[in-house]
Each structure stands twice: as structure tokens, then as C-alpha cells.
Amino acid sequence: MTGTLSRYSRSSSLALGALLAGLMLLGVAFAAFFIVFASEENFLEETDTAILAEMRTARTVSDGGHDALDAWFEQSTANNPLGFLYGLKRSENMLPSGNIGGWPEGDIAVVKEGLIRFQYAASPSDEHRAAVARIMTLPDGRFLLVGRDVTSLNRAQWFAQTFGWIMIALFVGFAVACLIVGWYVANRMNRISDTANRIINTGNLSERVQVDSSWDDLSKLSAVLNRLLGELETTMMGVKSVSDSIAHDLRTPLTRLRGDLDRLPESETRDQLLVEVDNILGIFTSLLRITSIETERRKSAFDDVQIGALLADVVEMYEPLAEEKSLSLRLTTAPCTLHGDRDLLFQLFSNLLDNAIKFTHEGGVTIEATATGGSLRISVCDTGPGISPAEREKVLRRFYRVDKSRSQTGNGLGLAMVAAIAELHVATIELAEGKDGSGLCCHLTFERIA
Amino acid sequence: MRILVIEDDTDVVGYIEKGLNELGFTVDTATDGKDGLFLATTETYDAIITDRMLPGVEGLTILNALRASDIQTPVLVLSALSSVEERVKGLKAGADDYLIKPFAFEELAARLEVMIARSKPTGAEQTKLQCFDLEMDLLARKVIRSGRPIELQTREFKLLEYLLRHQGQVVTRTMLLENVWDYNFDPQTNIIDVHISRLRQKISTNGSVQLIETVRGAGYRMQAPS
Numbered sequence: 001m002t003g004t005l006s007r008y009s010r011s012s013s014l015a016l017g018a019l020l021a022g023l024m025l026l027g028v029a030f031a032a033f034f035i036v037f038a039s040e041e042n043f044l045e046e047t048d049t050a051i052l053a054e055m056r057t058a059r060t061v062s063d064g065g066h067d068a069l070d071a072w073f074e075q076s077t078a079n080n081p082l083g084f085l086y087g088l089k090r091s092e093n094m095l096p097s098g099n100i101g102g103w104p105e106g107d108i109a110v111v112k113e114g115l116i117r118f119q120y121a122a123s124p125s126d127e128h129r130a131a132v133a134r135i136m137t138l139p140d141g142r143f144l145l146v147g148r149d150v151t152s153l154n155r156a157q158w159f160a161q162t163f164g165w166i167m168i169a170l171f172v173g174f175a176v177a178c179l180i181v182g183w184y185v186a187n188r189m190n191r192i193s194d195t196a197n198r199i200i201n202t203g204n205l206s207e208r209v210q211v212d213s214s215w216d217d218l219s220k221l222s223a224v225l226n227r228l229l230g231e232l233e234t235t236m237m238g239v240k241s242v243s244d245s246i247a248h249d250l251r252t253p254l255t256r257l258r259g260d261l262d263r264l265p266e267s268e269t270r271d272q273l274l275v276e277v278d279n280i281l282g283i284f285t286s287l288l289r290i291t292s293i294e295t296e297r298r299k300s301a302f303d304d305v306q307i308g309a310l311l312a313d314v315v316e317m318y319e320p321l322a323e324e325k326s327l328s329l330r331l332t333t334a335p336c337t338l339h340g341d342r343d344l345l346f347q348l349f350s351n352l353l354d355n356a357i358k359f360t361h362e363g364g365v366t367i368e369a370t371a372t373g374g375s376l377r378i379s380v381c382d383t384g385p386g387i388s389p390a391e392r393e394k395v396l397r398r399f400y401r402v403d404k405s406r407s408q409t410g411n412g413l414g415l416a417m418v419a420a421i422a423e424l425h426v427a428t429i430e431l432a433e434g435k436d437g438s439g440l441c442c443h444l445t446f447e448r449i450a
Numbered sequence: 451m452r453i454l455v456i457e458d459d460t461d462v463v464g465y466i467e468k469g470l471n472e473l474g475f476t477v478d479t480a481t482d483g484k485d486g487l488f489l490a491t492t493e494t495y496d497a498i499i500t501d502r503m504l505p506g507v508e509g510l511t512i513l514n515a516l517r518a519s520d521i522q523t524p525v526l527v528l529s530a531l532s533s534v535e536e537r538v539k540g541l542k543a544g545a546d547d548y549l550i551k552p553f554a555f556e557e558l559a560a561r562l563e564v565m566i567a568r569s570k571p572t573g574a575e576q577t578k579l580q581c582f583d584l585e586m587d588l589l590a591r592k593v594i595r596s597g598r599p600i601e602l603q604t605r606e607f608k609l610l611e612y613l614l615r616h617q618g619q620v621v622t623r624t625m626l627l628e629n630v631w632d633y634n635f636d637p638q639t640n641i642i643d644v645h646i647s648r649l650r651q652k653i654s655t656n657g658s659v660q661l662i663e664t665v666r667g668a669g670y671r672m673q674a675p676s
Contacts, residue, residue, distance in 0.1 A: 255552035256465055262556075262667045274667065285636055300535050316605055317631065320644045347635040354638045414638050 008186050017182020024175035028168050035164035040111060043157045044132060047148050048115055051134050054084055054146045062138050069138065073098075085120070085131055087145035098145065101126070104133065117150075130154050188218050192225065201299075205233040236295055251284050286413040293344065293420040301341045307376065308333040310342065311367055314349040321357050328364030329357075336371045338446055340425045348421040351414040352380045352442055360384035363439070376448050381434050381441040392431040418442075451566065452476045454493070456486030456500040456512065457528065462551075466499065469555040470562075483507025490516055495523050497566050499558070502529035502540070510543045517544040524569045526561060528553070556668030560620040567619060579614040581661055582674035584653060586614055595653055605630065606649055613662060613672040622669035646670060 008014055061072040077086050077099050087098035096103045104118035111117050111132060119128045133147025195209045208229060209222040258277045264270045315331045322329040338345070349367075356365040363383025370377050387395060396419040422429050422444060430443040453475045457463045460481065467477045478493070480486035483506035490498055490512060498516075502509035513525055524546040529536060540548045546565050549558060579586040583596045591607065593600040602610065609630045613621065623642040628634060650662055659675045 252462070252552040255554060256461070258667075259465065259469070259555045282636075289636065298535065313631070313633070316603075317641060317645075320648045321639070321641060324644065343634045346633045350635060350641075351638055354641075358639070 007190055008183070011182070011186035011189060013185035013189065014179075014182035017178040017180075017185075020178040021175035024171040024178065027171040028175075031164045031167035031171065034167075035161050038157055038160035038164065040157060043153055044111060044115070044150065047132060047150060047153065048112075048134075050082070051084075051115075051132070051146050051148060055134055055136055055144075058138075058144055058146065059136070062140075062144075066140050069140075069144075073144075083149060085133060085145070085147040085149060087133075087143075087147075089143045089145075091141070096145075100131070100145070100147070104145070185218065188212075192218075192222060196225070199229070205229060205236055239291070239295055246284070246288065251281065251288075254281055254284070283413065286417060290413065290417050290420045293417070293424055299341075299424075301343070302339055303342065304337045305340050305342050305345055306335070307338045307345075307369060307378070308335050310345055311349060311369060311378070314346060314353055315367065317350065318353045318357060321354075322365065325357065325361070327357060327360055327362070330364065330366045332367070333369040334371055336369065336376055336448075338376060338425075338448060340446075341421075344421045344424065348418050348444075349378075349380070351418050355414055356380055356382035356384065356440070360439075371448070374448055376446045377443060378446070379441055379443045381439060383434065383439040386433055386438060386440045387431060395431070396429065451496045452478065452494070453562070454478045454480065454486070454489055454495045454498045456480045456483070456490070456498070456504065456509070458482060458501060458504055462501075462528075465555065466558065469559065473559060483509070483512060487512045487515055490523070491519060491521065497562055497569075498523055498525045499562070500525060500527060502527055502536075510540065513540075513543045513545060522569070524565045526558075526565060554667070556620065556665070557622050557624065560622045560625065560668060563619045564616055564621070564625070567616070579611065581614055581617055581672055582659060584614075584661060586611060593653070595655065596658065598655065600653055602649075602652060606645075606652065609645060609649055610653070613670065617672050617674075620665050620668050620671045625669070 058069070058072065062069045073086060073088055076084065077097075080086075080099070085098070085100050087096050087100050087103060089096040089103055099122060100120045101122050101124065102120070104116065104120065107119055109117045114134050115132055116135070117130065117132050120131050121128050129149055129151045131147045131149050131151075133145050135143055135145045138144055192209050195207060199205060199207050208226045211219055211222045211226065213219050214223075254277060258274065258281065261270060261273050261277060311331055311333050315329055319329055353365065353367070360382040361384065365380065365382045368379045368381070395415050397416060419429060425446060427444050427446045430445070432441045432443065433439065434441050451474070453470055455463055455466050455470075455477055457466070457479070458481050463479050463481065467479060470477050478489060478495070480489055483504040485506075486500060486504065487507050500509045500512055504512075507515075509527060509529070513527070516523065516525065525544070526547045526549060527540045527545040528549050528551055529540065530551045537548050537550075546568070547561050549561060577588050579588065585594045586592070587594075588611070593602055593607070593610065609626065612626065612630050623637075626642055627637070646662060646664075650660070653661065661672055661674070663671050663673060665671050
């Protein structure tokens, strides 16, 4: 599960999608703030201040007596440059005067303390409009209403809030879309890399990346990858058929030549020729084996291999050789299984041991297998002359031989075969000097799946 | 001894026929699968050597047809298909041995002789093997040479047992690797020779006769002195 999650979390397209979604959420926060800011209370603050100021004027005037207020009221109602609404009611049952065509009734809401909202119509034929107002009781017991028309303000506030909500909806929609697109791209990328991985692991070049549409760049990439795989497959087939023809065209006559040589009367020349032919045949066999390991990448013979028992068999096989040269041969191993090809692993370690014994003239060879966590490290170390750091990389190539070893038998393919087998088993090879700075150590690290 | 060789490459047929004639075998040849199958089912042979890729009927098809009609003649399959998988396929189909082309004639001859000897009933499973003055007790896992016990390691015991079981026959180095060590690989050195020489040292005493003989270009043969 965590594996699946990390496959998505490490995707750049999904990361970009998430980043954009994050930015969109910032937009949502901004729009929300905007909506709160555009509340009725904030919108009406200015209006309320104006109403309160006008009321203070009215109170001052009313201190001058009943008539003074009447005069002020009449003048204000008639000549009203600031667009205030006024109403004056003598008592509960009397008809009010003023410019609001009556007294607020019915649908009255309290905006905040003392401030009310209501609908009015200046004359019965007019449209109803929205207004806010405050009402005060005058010293003589009458009620004075001072208010303002807020129809356009209300409309502006409605627009602002609606705009805010639309912004939120759009941002949330975009964020979701970004995540979906990111996931979609990551998912398809993962499918492409899964296929590529499977091809690398199984060596089955006939597999293809799935192309599920044809309109976008990813489909184009898939198609190009498929064409590349096709080319690779053809090339590999070519390599295979070339090596097959080498097998047929060169090995068969060589074998026949060897048979003919063998039937000649015994002589020193004949024996020398036989050794030469055997060498050439050996090179062909090794070369074809390496090629087949590298190109076929067959894992059908893979099984759980008891590595301790296998190493013991290799050591047992080479012990007489070490004994002949008075070299010590030590094996330290832990019981441990490895998923691999038993015959090829035997070949790998026997090549390493063969080399180590061949180049060591005193001291000995040690093989050490240590399992740590999910990996298995096997080191083959000798006390021979070692290989200079500059040459370590090269010895894994075909036919490369360190100069001073030219006199030794062998065809320079032993380590190349080791490298090919190690690669098939997804193991890493590291050539280093021994613990005390002399000799050569070959460290192989296998990732254990079992 | 009559041998049937089914192989479409006339060079290879000639090479095998010439060699087998020299060893005293009577050889019939067929150059395509149909003729081969006809001969194999109508005549009696001591062994059949067949190629895998043949015109007409494929080698493994011939093998299947033979086994289906209950003809148990030992069959050695030749093939240029060298992978382990192909080898297992051949052995599963009922082949008694599988040899990869190209091969040295000595390898073919050694395998053929061992194969024919194995197909002849020997009676009860032996518990004691003997060659001249060397005795092996398989139950007690003891080896005695002229009355003197010899200490052998497990692998040396197996090696000697294999040689004793195939007395008088040539066994090749590859056959020893496959049967004694049970690993299919190419040794980079003459490691088998080293093991044989060690075994020779262990089973010999002062003035004793050499029982394991080196057959040049082929392998080894265990034989009592005549």
C-alpha cells in the first residue's frame, strides 16, 4: 500500500497538480475573506454613521422646542440634497408624515442595535425599495425616523457575495481538476514504467506499452516507445541469429577438425594443435554462453538456491587446485537462500575462485557470505598481486587481460561471464583491494527477494 | 550393435557414421524425419541418435511417437539449441541423453556406450562394486584396495562409484560434471583432471596397478588390467 502511494507521491505531474490545487485553495480562502468582508454590517456602516449624525442634528434642533423641530422637519423633507428618509409620528394612532409614504411595518429586520431594515414606497404607485433607519423618541413624545435608501447598496453587496461564492466554486473545481489530471498522468506514466520494468526484468522484448488513446503526448510517447521496442527486438533477433550462425558455421567445422587431428598419428605437433583447437573451441563456447546469458535473459531456470551449500560445493571443487599450490581456502557462510539459476551461480563463483587461485602464489583465498537486511553480500578475496584501480573496470570486459597475466592460461572471458551472470541476477560487482591493502576482493551484492 | 542416425546435415552424418564404424557399430542413416520415424518403428536398433530440427517430422515428435508405441530403444538427442530449458524439454520427452552441437565425436561415443549399457537389464541393484583388487561397499560406504581400507571424501566416493559403475567405458569430463557434481557449467581450468589425479593417488599403493586410465581427447576409463 505504501509502495503504491509512494509511486504516486513521487510523480512530478501529480506534484504539480497538488501545487496548483494548493494555490486554488488559497484563492478559495481569499474569496471567503471577501465574502465575510462584504457582509451587510460592513456595507451599512457608512450609512449608519450618516444616519446617526443626522439624528444628532435633529436632537439639537428638538431642544429648541416643538415648533423648531417642525420647521426643521419640513425643510429637511422638502429640500433633501443628501437623500435622507424622514418620518414623523405624533403618537401610535396618528398618521405619520414624511417622505417614506407611511411608517415601517410588516417585514422589519434588525440589522444591529437600533438600526432596522424595511421596505417602503414613497407613494402607493412607486416600487418598493429597501431602506435602513433609526427611530428616536423626541422630548415631546413624538417619534422621529431618520433613514436612507439602500437599494443600490444591497444590490452591490449581493453582487459581491455572489461573485465570492462563484469564485469559491470555480477554485474548488479547478483544484479537483488539477488533482485528477495529475493522478491521470501519474497513473499512465506508472503503467508505462511498469511495462518497461517488466521488460527489463523478464527480458521479454515482445511486450508492448499499452496505447489507450491517440490524442495526447503520452500516447505519442507510448507509440514511440513501442516502435523503439520493436527495433530492439529486431536487433536482438539479429544478434541471436548471428551468434547462432557463429555456432553453426565455425564451431561445427572446428569440432570436425579436432576429430580429424585426433586421428593423426601421435606426434608432438599434433598434441600442440589439439591444445590450440581446444582453446579456440573454449573461447567460442564461453563467448556464446555470455551472449546467450545477456540476450536471452532467461529466468525460467530460476529457483531458490541454497547459497551456503552451493558455495561449499564450489570450494570443494577447487580445494585440490588450491592444495596443489599450497594455498589456504576458507569459506564463511550463513544459511541463506537466493533466487537464481543454480548452474549459472556455480559458474560465477567457480570462475571467481578459479581466477583467485590462478593469480595467487602464496597466502590463500577466502569466501565470505554475509546476509544483511534484504541483501546478500558475497566476497571472494585473495592475497595475489591485485589489480590497479585503473584496470578494475576493464577486467570485466570481454577479452581484457591485465598485461602481467598474459602468460597465464585462460581466454580473458572468465570475468566477463561473471559480469553477465551477475547482471542477470541484478547483483552489483565491486572490485577492491583486500583488507590489508593487498590482493583483490570481488564483492557481489545480491538483492534478496525471497 | 545397430545404431540409427537421423540427421539432415550430411557432413555430420558422415562424421558420425565414419566414427561409429571404426568402433565396430553397424549404422543406418536417415536424412529426414519421415524416413527416420519409419526405420525407428520397423527395425530393431540398440540405440537411436536423432537431431532435433529435421525436415518433415521434428526430432522430439519422433521420440514421442516411439515412446507412445512402447519402443524403449535408448535415444540420444542432438541439438544446436543449447539452453537448459531446451535440454530439460528433450529429457522430459523421453530422451535418454542430450548432446549439444557441435560435439567432439569422443563425447558422443562415450555417451552412446553408457546409454546402451544402461538399457541392458543388469538384474538386482548391486550393493558391491569391484574392479580388479579395488572393492566398494555401497551400503557400508567403504572402499578397500587389496585388503587395505581407503578413506574417501563424499565427492571422491561418488566419483569412484561412477567410474566403477561404468567400468570399461569411456566417461568424459562433461559426463562427470553432470553426474558426479550435478552442475552444468564450463570449468575454466582442467579441474576434473585435478580431482582424478587426487583420486588416483588415494586408491594407489606402492606398486599397485593403475586402474583409472586417461583416454586422450575424450576422458577417462576405469579398467582392470588384462
